Amino acid sequence: MIPQHVFDVAYEQARQAFMADEVPVGAVVFHPETFEIIACAHNLTRTQQDPTAHAEILVIQKACRTLNVKRLDGYALFVTLEPCVMCAGAISWAHLDTVYYGASDSKTGAIEQGAKVFNQTQTHHKPIVYKGIEQTKCAELLTTFFQSKRQKMRLK
Numbered sequence: 001m002i003p004q005h006v007f008d009v010a011y012e013q014a015r016q017a018f019m020a021d022e023v024p025v026g027a028v029v030f031h032p033e034t035f036e037i038i039a040c041a042h043n044l045t046r047t048q049q050d051p052t053a054h055a056e057i058l059v060i061q062k063a064c065r066t067l068n069v070k071r072l073d074g075y076a077l078f079v080t081l082e083p084c085v086m087c088a089g090a091i092s093w094a095h096l097d098t099v100y101y102g103a104s105d106s107k108t109g110a111i112e113q114g115a116k117v118f119n120q121t122q123t124h125h126k127p128i129v130y131k132g133i134e135q136t137k138c139a140e141l142l143t144t145f146f147q148s149k150r151q152k153m154r155l156k
Contacts, residue, residue, distance in 0.1 A: 102138030
């Protein structure tokens with residue numbers, strides 16, 4: 001489905017987020033035929049003190065700047081966690097052709113959970129979606145992160 005190097009870059013981005021005390025989500029925009037990686041990013045909401053600094057938003061911005069385009073027609077996104085409503089909206093506006101994601105998010109996910117953004121008639125551009133890519137590995141990183149947060153809270 002997606003080559004290992006695309007997953008590896010996104011996962012490494014998620015690990016970098018983890019090390020920076022950010023929710024460990026990594027994202028990659030790539031060309032679906034050549035598998036060339038155009039941009040990668042991870043969550044920076046705490047670092048930038050910006051609630052919109054999700055991995056998906058940042059990688060879309062980087063990819064558009066790199067390609068000098070307004071939209072990402074013909075490109076794909078891999079993200080380690082199911083996108084939220086904000087990110088699903090950005091994916092639609094960016095016209096990404098395909099979205100691959102790792103772990104599902106029962107609390108804030110908006111593709112297969114909750115709002116199901118791409119199922120809404122108001123959503124003009126609807127990418128093809130593939131879920132569960134390396135789901136266990138992606139979910140374990142998130143679980144470890146939140147368990148360590150809860151442990152630190154208990155120690156206070």
